[in-house]
Amino acid sequence: MRIVAHKIGNKINGEGVSFTNEELQLDENMSELIQNYFLSAFKSEETFQFYSDSYLINNPIYSTVDFIFANPNLLVDQSIAIGRHLYDAAENPRVQGGELFVVYFKAENENEVDKIGIFKTEKRESFLKVFPHDETMDLERDQGISLAKIDKAALIFNKDKEIGYVLSVVDNNKNGDMYYWFEDFLKVRQREDDYFHTQESLTIYKDYITKQLPQEFEVSKVDQADFLNNTLNFFKEKEEFKLDEFAAEVLKDEHVIESFNNFKTDYEQEYQINVAEEFPISAAAVKKSQRHFKSIIKLDKNFHIYVHGDRKMISQGQNEKGKFYMIYYDQEV
Numbered sequence: 628m629r630i631v632a633h634k635i636g637n638k639i640n641g642e643g644v645s646f647t648n649e650e651l652q653l654d655e656n657m658s659e660l661i662q663n664y665f666l667s668a669f670k671s672e673e674t675f676q677f678y679s680d681s682y683l684i685n686n687p688i689y690s691t692v693d694f695i696f697a698n699p700n701l702l703v704d705q706s707i708a709i710g711r712h713l714y715d716a717a718e719n720p721r722v723q724g725g726e727l728f729v730v731y732f733k734a735e736n737e738n739e740v741d742k743i744g745i746f747k748t749e750k751r752e753s754f755l756k757v758f759p760h761d762e763t764m765d766l767e768r769d770q771g772i773s774l775a776k777i778d779k780a781a782l783i784f785n786k787d788k789e790i791g792y793v794l795s796v797v798d799n800n801k802n803g804d805m806y807y808w809f810e811d812f813l814k815v816r817q818r819e820d821d822y823f824h825t826q827e828s829l830t831i832y833k834d835y836i837t838k839q840l841p842q843e844f845e846v847s848k849v850d851q852a853d854f855l856n857n858t859l860n861f862f863k864e865k866e867e868f869k870l871d872e873f874a875a876e877v878l879k880d881e882h883v884i885e886s887f888n889n890f891k892t893d894y895e896q897e898y899q900i901n902v903a904e905e906f907p908i909s910a911a912a913v914k915k916s917q918r919h920f921k922s923i924i925k926l927d928k929n930f931h932i933y934v935h936g937d938r939k940m941i942s943q944g945q946n947e948k949g950k951f952y953m954i955y956y957d958q959e960v
Contacts, residue, residue, distance in 0.1 A: 628662055629699065629731040631706040635747070636724035637717050644714050646707050660774075665730060665746055668780040669795040672822050672911040675815040676791030683791055686814050687712045692743045692792070696785050699731050699741075709745060716812040719804040725749035725778065740785045747779040747808075748772045749800050779808050781815075793818065824903045825912035828868065831894055831902055832858050833919060839890045844883065849941055849952075852922030852934035859920045862913045870904040924952070 630651045636642025653661065677689035684690050691705045691712075706729035713727055730744040752773040758765040778800040784793040794815055798808040809815055817823050836854045840846055846854075857877045862868070874884045895902055924932040932952060934941065940955045 628658055628733075629702055630661070631703050631729045633706065633710040633727045633729075634724070635710055635713050635727045637720065637722055638714050639717060639720045639722075640724075642724050644710060646710060648703060650703060662732075664774050664777065665728070665744055665780065666782070668746075668777045668797045668799075669782055671795070671797075671915070672909065673795075673826075674818045674820060674822065675794040675796050675809075675813075676787070676818045677794070678791055678814060678816050686791075688745070688813055689791065692783050693788065695731060695743055696741060696788075699733075702729065702731050705729075713747070713812055716807060718811065719802070719807060721803040722807050723749040723778075723800070723802055726772070742785065743783045745781045745783075745813075746777055749778040749802070781808075781813055791815075820909075821907045822909040822912045824906040825862065825868070825909040826916055827900070827902060828906075829858070829862060829913070829916040829920075831891060834894075835887055835890050839886065840883070843886050847943065848924045849934065849943065852924065855920050855922045856935065859913070859917055862908055863910075865908055868903075868906050868908050926952075 630653070631647060631649075632651055633647060634645035636644060677683060677686045679686040679689070684693075688709065691708050694701050695705050706727075709729055710727050726748045728744070728746040728748075730746065732742040732744065734741050750773065751770040753768060753770050756767040756769055758767065776799055777797070780795075780797040782795045787793050794813070796809060796813065796815060798805075801807070833855065836851055836858065840854065841851065854877070858873075861873055861877050865872075874887070878884045878887055891902055922934040924934065926932065932941075932954075942953045944951050944953060
């Protein structure tokens with residue numbers, strides 16, 4: 628691991644920068660600690676790629692990491708270029724200054740590729756230093772960087788260079804500016820891989836079931852919950868998504884299928900995307916998306932019914948006391 632550190636302030640607030648001209652020299656223990664700190668930030672399988680409104684080479688960070696991959700000895704000079712771009716990208720006074728670390732990770736075996744990490748620390752945590760003194764202890768308050776979670780991070784893998792490389796990106800401290808790290812500085816967008824297609828498809832099916840379906844058909848809240856559960860179960864149980872199979876097993880009714888196809892066409896035109904009809908399903912994307920598939924029936928302000936399974940185990944009715952739901956079960960858990 629080769630690493631360079633710089634201090635980057637906020638340009639709008641009149642803060643300056645401080646660039647170093649040498650790589651940091653770390654002992655083995657510190658090197659391992661720092662590497663674990665940096666790489667532990669990347670927990671999601673969501674990946675990104677550099678892009679440009681004209682040519683990729685006009686993306687400053689893309690062209691800079693391209694130089695480093697070609698010649699790692701340029702790390703110091705190119706890290707300064709990255710630091711200058713980061714400084715210029717801060718167009719919001721709420722963006723916090725901090726330390727910028729640019730790291731070159733050499734592949735350890737033939738199954739890996741070289742990687743470049745760009746990390747920024749912003750928040751400061753208070754901590755106590757304890758010093759033994761005769762028969763007592765002295766305490767001193769200080770501030771430093773917490774090793775619990777880095778504020779901003781990007782890891783660029785040396786593959787798919789021609790379409791913008793492969794990146795993992797994290798922003799844990801948006802400071803009221805959600806575009807600063809992803810758009811203004813890195814200029815990246817999500818890659819259209821299995822994770823993307825799974826996530827995008829689950830979003831469009833949820834939107835159709837919760838928004839469009841009740842407008843065109845007489846469906847109860849229980850029916851909607853059933854559609855949502857069946858959709859999620861389809862993605863959990865299958866290894867590959869095929870629209871024809873999904874339509875036959877989940878949507879079923881030919882009028883609903885036609886309605887969905889029209890909704891999908893409008894969705895693609897509005898958002899200028901192509902919703903894939905066949906792709907391997909990403910289990911990680913399903914797991915992340917399932918939190919938005921909660922099938923809840925809200926009854927006035929008194930009750931919420933969470934529907935997880937068999938549609939036949941719940942029915943509706945009405946009597947002199949009002950509307951009611953009847954729920955069948957085998958045992959109380």
